[in-house]
Structures are given as structure tokens and as C-alpha cells.
Amino acid sequence: METNQQAPPALPEGESIEAFHAASEEKLSRYRHLYKALSHTNRAIMASHDRDTLFREICRVVVSYGKFCLAWIGLPDAEGFLKPVAYCGRTEKYLQSLTVSVDSGREDGWQQALRIDLIKVGILKSSSEECKACRDLR
Numbered sequence: 001m002e003t004n005q006q007a008p009p010a011l012p013e014g015e016s017i018e019a020f021h022a023a024s025e026e027k028l029s030r031y032r033h034l035y036k037a038l039s040h041t042n043r044a045i046m047a048s049h050d051r052d053t054l055f056r057e058i059c060r061v062v063v064s065y066g067k068f069c070l071a072w073i074g075l076p077d078a079e080g081f082l083k084p085v086a087y088c089g090r091t092e093k094y095l096q097s098l099t100v101s102v103d104s105g106r107e108d109g110w111q112q113a114l115r116i117d118l119i120k121v122g123i124l125k126s127s128s129e130e131c132k133a134c135r136d137l138r
Helices: 017-047 051-064 092-097 109-115 130-136
Strands: 068-076 081-089
Touching (some): 017 051
Antiparallel strands (some): 068 081
């Protein structure tokens, strides 16, 4: 009789089962937080009657339920730069110093930060080392 069971994944060399379990729990926790954020974002989409309210609520949801230290939404201005229109979290100094061009040929501070992997998709995970830069800007 043939079974379709797969063998459990092999542990990386030198890693204990406890460390593997802890890493798996951390990953699962992140997914749960992201799912909660997605669920509440969908509710906000259904309940919001205007763009500004929706943007503010999405940023609040990402910080509150997704456990991020900062979330912001920007729209391009007349000069071709993204300007924050909604935000939540530790933002004041960070957003004051932010320069993001919508011109892909122009390298600005945002693109430099992406290159050195400090900022990811405009959202910083609160439990990560990357968020330290966000906290330092308060």
C-alpha cells in the first residue's frame, strides 16, 4: 500500500528543533497579523465613504493589526514626488525628511534606502531592526 505522506523538512545543519520551532512560530505569528490587517482593510474598504478616510483607516489598520511601526500612503504631486496623504505610527521626522520621486530615472533618498535594504515597500516591521531607524527619527 502506497502512502502520499511527505517527509518532514530537514533542519538546517546545526539548528536545533527548538530554534526551528521558534522560527516557525514567529513566521506563523507574522502571517496571522498580516491576515488580520488584510481582513480589517477589507472592512475599511466597505465602510469608507471617501478616499481620505479610507487611506487613514488603512494606515491605522496596518499599524494596529499588522504590528508595523509605520504605514503611509503617498500620492504624486505636481513636481513628480510622492507626498504623504495618510499615515500612522512613528512618522513625524521620518515623513518630514522623506523624498520619493515617481521618476524611475532619478535616484533619491528612498531609492538609496531600498538599495541598502533599510526600507521595504514603505512599511517597517515593528519587531525588526529596520524599525530602529524609524524610532530614531522620532
